[in-house]
Amino acid sequence: MKIATWNVNSIKVRLDHAKNWVETNHPDVLMIQELKGEAFPSETFQAIGYNAEFVGQKAYNGVAVLSPHPINVILNRLPGDDADEQARYLEVEVKGLRLINIYLPNGNPVDSEKFPYKLQWMARLKDRLAHLRREGIVFAVGGDFNVIPEPEDCHDPKAWENDALFRPESRAAFRALLWLGLTDALRVVNNAPRQYTYWDYQAGAWPADKGIRIDHFLLSPTLTDRLQDCVIDRDPRALDKASDHTPLVMTID
């Protein structure tokens, strides 16, 4: 079973890229983040044999799940704050497997209300995942975590040291997810440096390979045992009008 995650930075602008990637790679599931609109072009994916579920909002955020298999929606918002209207969470079941697609808040600037919102969101995520662990549910959570877990996940840790993506509080909250018994899938199979999933549009970051690793899959224990492979597909980042993120792809037996 091939499962992928990709922050497309506007599904409207990246529709051809996403459709072509699905047709080329035939994932069993694609988790998409940053739709940036209320609507989702389900017909385009229906035409190539994929079902779609999504949560959208005007201009910002938005997450979708695509699959050629039936998609059973379990939750379309992260529990723990009824006042939170941001479209960042979609929990589904596909082929009996629980899959959670997240677009975790960026959190910058750190002296604004956005940083505590990020940390509260991460605490709510931890509560939800702890609940799933207690229930014995086998799951993967994937998406744009907006967290650089370790210095080696970043081309220049010094340049990022006061950024919400790399602040000690953000990294500690990420480790708290791991302490639920979850595993960072990419690092099971690949400990090499420079395994980035995002490169800024500015300053020639892509040609210079000045990236960061912020898109992740975290797996519950029995799913980790079933992990066959996990790779970053850099090809879409090189396209014209590319997203600033590129897909992360894992294979489960």
Place this chain on the structure above:
DNA sequence: ATGGCGAGACTATCTCGA
């Protein structure tokens, strides 16, 4: 050494992202 982007929205400069 420095500056360097892109998308969406109350179409013209804003906010937001990372």
